[in-house]
Every structure is written in C-alpha cells, then in structure tokens.
Amino acid sequence: MLIQNFIYGLIIGLGFIIPGVSGGVIATILGIYENIINKILSFFKDVKNNSLYLMPIILGIILSVLFFSKIILYLLDNKLFFISYVFIGLILGSIPTLIKEIKDKDNENISLTFFIITFTLGIILFILEKNVVEITNTPSIITMSLAGIVYAIGKIVPGISGAALLMLLGVYKYFLLIISNPFNISLNIILSFVPFVITFILSAILLLKLINYLFNHYHKYTYSAIIGFVVSSILFIYPGNFNILSIIITTLSFLISYFLSK
Numbered sequence: 732m733l734i735q736n737f738i739y740g741l742i743i744g745l746g747f748i749i750p751g752v753s754g755g756v757i758a759t760i761l762g763i764y765e766n767i768i769n770k771i772l773s774f775f776k777d778v779k780n781n782s783l784y785l786m787p788i789i790l791g792i793i794l795s796v797l798f799f800s801k802i803i804l805y806l807l808d809n810k811l812f813f814i815s816y817v818f819i820g821l822i823l824g825s826i827p828t829l830i831k832e833i834k835d836k837d838n839e840n841i842s843l844t845f846f847i848i849t850f851t852l853g854i855i856l857f858i859l860e861k862n863v864v865e866i867t868n869t870p871s872i873i874t875m876s877l878a879g880i881v882y883a884i885g886k887i888v889p890g891i892s893g894a895a896l897l898m899l900l901g902v903y904k905y906f907l908l909i910i911s912n913p914f915n916i917s918l919n920i921i922l923s924f925v926p927f928v929i930t931f932i933l934s935a936i937l938l939l940k941l942i943n944y945l946f947n948h949y950h951k952y953t954y955s956a957i958i959g960f961v962v963s964s965i966l967f968i969y970p971g972n973f974n975i976l977s978i979i980i981t982t983l984s985f986l987i988s989y990f991l992s993k
Contacts, residue, residue, distance in 0.1 A: 733787045739763060740791020747796050747886065747893065748803050748907065754792075755889030756961055760825040760988055763788075764889060768943050800910045813980065815970040820981040822965055824988025826958060833954045842955035849956040853891075853963020859899055869919065870902050872926050878902055879930030887938045889957045891964070 739761050746754030758764040767788065770781045806814045833841055870878070878900050885893020897903040909916055945953040 733783070736763075736784065736787035737791045740788035740793075741795045742791075743788065744792040744795020745799060745803075747792065748800050748910070754886050754893070755891070755957075756822065756825055756964070759829065759889045759957070760821065762828075765946060768939055768946070771939055772943055796910060800907055803907070811970050812972060812977070815968045816977045816980040817984045818968055819965055820984025820986075821988040822961060823981070824985040826961060827989060829954055829958050829961065833951050837951040839951055841958060842952050845952045845955040846959040846962075849959030850963045851959075853960050854966065856896075856899065857963065857966040869923050870900075870905065872923075874900055874902060875923055876926040876930045878906075879927040879932075880934045882927070883931045883934035883938055887935060887942060889961065891960050 739758075742761065743754045743757045746757040755764060758767060767785070770784050774781045774785075803814075830841055833839060878897060881896035881900065882893040885891050885896045897906055909920060942953070
C-alpha cells in the first residue's frame with residue numbers, strides 16, 4: 732500500500748504542473764479521490780492510519796513536482812504534440828469511469844444540466860486564458876493571493892486545472908521556473924510566496940469540506956459537474972495538427988487510463 736500510494740502521488744503530481752490537467756482528475760482515474768478527501772478531513776480521528784495512507788501520496792506529489800517540472804518545461808517547449816495527446820487520451824479514458832460512478836452509487840444517469848453548466852464555464856475559462864499576457868517580473872501580493880485561491884480550486888476540484896488557472900493570472904511560467912530551480916531562488920521570491928501559501932491553505936480547507944458535503948448530499952450532481960469540467964479541460968491542451976499519429980497516441984493513453992480506473 733505504501734509503495735502503491737507513493738506511485739499514485741508521483742502520477743497525481745503531474746496534474747499539479749501540466750496545463751489543462753487536473754490532479755483531482757488523475758486521483759479520480761486512480762480511484763482514490765474520495766478516499767483522500769475523507770482521510771484529510773478525518774485526519775485527527777485516526778492519525779496513525781491516515782498518516783500511513785496520505786504521507787506516501789504527499790511525498791510522491793512533492794517529488795513529482797520538483798523532479799518533473801524541468802522535464803515538463805522541456806516537453807512543453809519541444810514535444811507539445813506528444814504530451815498533449817497523451818493527456819487528452821488519459822482524460823477521455825476517465826470519463827466512462829466517472830459516469831459509472833454515478834450509476835453505481837445513485838442508480839441514475841448523468842445530470843445534463845450540471846454537465847452543461849460546468850462545460851460552459853470551462854469554455855469561458857479557455858477563452859479568457861487565450862487572451863492572457865504572462866507576467867515577467869515578481870507578481871504583486873494581490874496576484875499571489877489570488878493565485879493561492881485559484882490553485883487550490885484547481886488542485887481540489889477534478890477537471891479544473893490549477894496550472895491553467897495560473898495561466899489566467901499570467902503567473903504559470905513564473906511558478907514553473909521557480910519550482911524547477913528550488914535551490915536558486917532569492918529571499919524576495921520566497922517572501923512573495925507567503926500570501927500564496929496562506930490563501931492556498933485556507934481555500935483548500937474550505938473546498939475540501941465543501942466537496943465532501945457535496946459528495947455526501949448531492950453525489951449525482953457533483954459528479955455530473957465534474958464530468959463537464961473534465962471534458963472542457965481538453966480544450967486547454969489540444970495542440971491541433973490532428974492526424975494518424977495523434978489518433979494512435981490518444982487511443983493508447985485512453986486504454987491505459989480506462990483500465991487503470993476500472
């Protein structure tokens with residue numbers, strides 16, 4: 732279990748740094764999303780067992796972010812076509828599992844109303860993101876505080892990419908460059924992250940409680956909304972140039988995602 736959860740953490744960590752990909756979706760694909768939320772919220776009720784479950788995942792996420800950030804920077808600049816279609820396939824492969832989750836627990840079909848609402852919100856975010864100019868200097872306190880809030884949303888709500896939301900604020904590459912060089916940052920940069928950390932933690936606590944409540948009381952509608960966000964997230968990473976190779980890459984990653992989530 733420890734090794735398995737560590738590997739899960741490594742995989743989930745990729746969703747923390749790749750635009751358009753949500754760590755929450757990856758956790759859902761792996762079938763551990765609700766477990767993670769329950770373990771966090773009930774942490775002090777059984778500290779030992781919850782720690783044994785969560786710590787390997789957290790360690791995996793941290794190492795994944797630190798190690799893969801440089802690789803992701805390289806792939807985004809040089810192999811965008813390949814990595815984009817890999818994750819499009821992974822996202823598509825998670826959708827049947829999410830729909831099955833509704834049928835298994837609620838014995839009902841997906842709510843089209845909630846699906847359309849969140850799908851539309853995803854499209855709006857995509858349009859806004861296309862008109863963003865990246866910040867080249869150190870972001871302001873307000874920007875970093877907002878970044879903490881939106882990043883928490885992107886990390887906790889499946890289907891919403893925290894990296895894509897950081898792009899909306901124009902600070903994505905700023906974050907990625909710092910994460911990829913954690914031992915070469917100045918004191919001023921470290922201090923600029925204080926408002927980000929504070930708002931991230933506070934927002935994460937509130938969102939975890941909200942998501943847990945929604946799962947317990949509005950399970951069908953919550954998952955329907957998640958599916959809407961998941962489908963719309965494909966827009967953020969679609970690179971164009973659709974051809975035979977893209978079909979092969981997408982199909983293979985779809986099959987991997989589908990069988991992992993079964």
